[in-house]
Structure formats: C-alpha cells, structure tokens
C-alpha cells in the first residue's frame with residue numbers, strides 16, 4: 001500500500017498472516033519489551049519487530065526492507081555496543097527465536113542458528129565435554145559476536161570464534177541463501193569472519209568444537225597497584241596458551257563477598273580460564289595468587305559453562321567506551337590507568353585488559369577480515385552513567401583516557417566500537433582489508449541494504465581504484 005509520500009507502508013495484519021514468526025507492532029503489549037536492547041540510552045521505536053521463525057521469514061523481511069526502503073536492524077542477542085539492533089521507524093529482524101543446535105559429537109562440529117546465546121551454546125556443548133570459544137558474557141548473542149571476530153576465554157588456546165567457524169548459511173540482500181565455506185563463496189566466507197553484519201543475514205553457523213570439559217577458572221580479586229597490574233600482565237603474556245585472562249581495573253562493586261572496607265576502592269577483578277588438566281591449571285595460576293594477598297580468590301576447578309554466571313535480564317547499563325590495542329602494560333602504563341580511573345564522574349569506571357597472542361596470533365593478518373592478529377593486548381576503557389544528558393562528559397573522559405594510553409597501534413576491534421564515526425570504523429580494518437571488504441560488499445549488497453552496522457560502504461564500480 002502506498003502512502004501520500006509515495007512510501008510503501010507496512011500492513012501489520014498482512015505481515016501477521018504471511019509470516020510464521022511473531023510480528024510485534026507499536027501498541028502491542030510486548031512492544032516495549034521487544035524494542036529494548038541490552039544497552040541503555042537507545043530508546044528507539046521501530047515500525048515493526050519481526051521475530052523470524054525460519055529462512056522464509058528472513059527472506060520476506062529482507063524483501064520488505066528492500067521494497068519500503070525502511071532502515072533494517074538485524075539482531076541476534078541485542079548486545080550491540082552501538083545500538084545497531086534498534087531502529088527508529090524502521091524494521092527489526094530479530095533472530096532470537098531461531099535457536100536450533102545440532103551437535104555432531106563424533107565429528108566435533110555443531111550447526112547452530114544465531115538466536116542462541118554464548119551461554120546457552122556453551123552449556124549444551126559442555127554436556128558432551130566440548131566447547132567453542134565465545135566471549136566473556138553468557139547473554140551475548142553468537143550472531144553479532146561471531147561476525148565481528150569473537151575474543152573470549154579460549155582465545156589463546158583455540159583462537160577467535162571465527163577461527164573455529166567452518167561454514168555459514170548467509171541470506172544476501174536479494175534474498176538468496178548461500179552456503180559459504182572454504183570452498184564455496186570464499187570471498188564472502190572471508191568477509192563474514194570479522195566484517196560484521198554488512199554482507200547478509202547469517203541463518204546458521206557451523207563451528208568446530210574442542211574438548212573442554214573441566215577448567216580451572218573464576219574470579220580473582222587483587223589489590224590494584226602499578227606493580228601488581230604490570231606483573232599480572234607479564235604473567236598472562238608468558239603463561240601457556242591454555243590460560244586466557246581478562247583483568248578489569250575498577251572500583252570494587254558492593255558485592256556481598258567483597259569485604260565492605262574495599263567497596264569503592266580500586267582493585268583488579270581478574271577472570272582466569274585455564275583450559276587444560278586441573279593439576280597444570282593450579283600450577284599455572286599459582287603465581288597470580290602470589291602477586292599480592294588476594295582480596296577474594298574464587299578460582300577453582302569447574303565445568304566450563306560455570307564461567308558464565310547467571311545474569312539479570314533487567315540490567316541495561318548506559319556506557320561510554322573506547323577500545324584499543326596496546327603493546328605493553330608496564331609500571332608506568334599501570335600508573336596512568338590508576339590515575340585516570342578515579343577522575344571519572346560516572347557511576348562506574350573500568351579499564352579492561354585482555355592479553356592476546358597464542359592461537360589467535362598464528363594466523364596471517366589477511367586470513368580473515370579481522371586483521372589485528374599481531375596486536376598484543378586489547379584494552380577497553382569505559383564509564384557507566386545514569387543521566388543521559390551527561391553523555392558528552394563521559395565520552396570526553398573515555399576519549400582522553402584512551403589518548404593517554406595510546407602507544408601507536410591505532411587498530412580497533414569492531415565489536416567493541418560504539419557510535420564513533422567513520423574514522424573509527426576504518427580503524428577496525430587496515431587499508432588492504434578495507435578495500436577488499438568494499439569490493440565484496442559491492443558484490444553482495446550493492447545498495448547497502450545492510451547499513452545499520454559498523455558500515456562498510458560498497459566500492460563504487462565494484463573495483464579497487
């Protein structure tokens with residue numbers, strides 16, 4: 001139906017009768033819940049949200065976006081740091097009802113639909129003593145996380161999530177469903193391993209599974225002094241690849257298991273995962289426990305999914321954040337971190353340090369669209385805040401903090417970018433990668449239908465000039 005502006009209007013009853021999935025529109029009782037995404041600060045009102053049930057629904061929603069010209073948000077777990085899983089006045093294609101998981105225990109592979117979360121996949125695979133590495137948070141969707149790269153607790157042992165992606169089914173802007181792998185549509189297979197949602201809707205992934213049953217892992221709280229921070233990072237860099245760590249330098253939250261006199265004081269909240277036998281894990285983790293008297297030590301042998309604690313569905317923080325890579329964190333860098341954190345006026349401020357290397361670093365930079373293989377430490381600085389009108393203050397603070405830490409690696413991990421402008425999207429992709437991605441974009445999405453993302457514009461004339 002055409003409106004007076006010559007736009008094609010959406011008919012909700014028609015959509016409801018033609019689709020298999022759920023169609024949620026303004027005024028519906030579940031509309032407000034359905035339009036809410038993980039991060040606060042994105043109060044957007046889509047014209048319609050379609051919780052697709054199958055690939056035929058996906059084709060219909062893609063066609064609807066093409067015909068109406070309305071902005072299309074594609075969403076799996078809804079955790080986009082940039083709010084890309086919500087749109088004002090556009091169409092949301094929500095994949096969270098597509099949750100099928102088929103595990104081939106013998107073959108050590110799994111086919112999975114993108115609506116499953118990292119935690120749900122990890123729990124199901126662990127029933128067979130197997131795992132694929134995702135990120136540090138169970139509620140994050142495997143859809144968005146995988147397409148950007150996937151940096152988590154198995155990164156040093158088994159690489160990025162994309163390094164364990166064997167194939168995917170991708171529906172492109174013209175509604176065609178393509179199987180992409182190392183033999184078919186190899187250009188697209190390369191592009192979706194780091195290029196985000198720019199090239200189509202992934203309807204299924206195939207992942208490699210590894211034997212990861214029990215781990216030694218959990219939270220270790222240490223005093224945050226320059227020496228302890230620098231030694232922690234040095235230890236994480238020289239540890240066997242079985243160990244991946246995430247060190248959060250932050251004021252102690254008022255958690256019941258933390259002594260009350262620590263609340264609000266800076267500490268290291270470290271997450272450790274040793275993916276190997278328990279005895280070796282205890283031996284490798286022992287030096288971290290000796291860096292200082294631990295404030296709380298919760299590291300223990302556990303089943304791998306226990307590393308993802310239960311989360312509250314009602315938690316919607318508003319954050320300003322900057323992601324970057326550093327070459328080293330020595331005493332003086334640690335001092336800078338400790339000087340900056342207390343100057344934030346946010347409700348919480350954090351510097352998150354992830355030592356990389358290992359299996360992730362063994363692939364050449366051009367093996368996938370994620371190219372930061374040689375980067376040594378990923379750092380995310382963030383401030384959480386409640387008053388939206390203070391956004392500029394917190395954005396300026398993270399910007400200054402990141403500038404103070406900068407050591408010359410100007411790359412960025414696409415999945416931790418927020419809305420930071422074109423130059424920062426470029427920072428996610430070195431020149432050669434960027435040009436190659438633009439050519440592939442021109443081939444599969446020449447009209448940039450999939451543009452509500454860290455956007456890679458199609459190369460004009462489809463060629464690198």
Ligand SMILES: Cc1cc2nc3c(=O)[nH]c(=O)nc-3n(C[C@H](O)[C@H](O)[C@H](O)COP(=O)(O)OP(=O)(O)OC[C@H]3O[C@@H](n4cnc5c(N)ncnc54)[C@H](O)[C@@H]3O)c2cc1C
Pocket residue numbers: 038074075076077078079080081084085095114134135136137139140141142143144145146147148149150151152196197198200201202203415416452453454
């Ligand atoms: C609390 C938290 C912790 C995090 N921890 C980590 C971490 O440890 N490691 C890490 O690597 N990242 C981490 N991230 C970043 C995370 O990988 C990205 O935010 C990711 O985009 C989230 O995926 P999603 O499916 O939940 O998000 P969504 O908002 O649903 O999707 C994000 C974008 O991905 C694209 N997309 C999603 N699904 C599909 C699909 N099926 N087909 C095509 N395009 C799709 C779309 O462009 C969409 O805008 C974290 C984020 C949060 C909020």
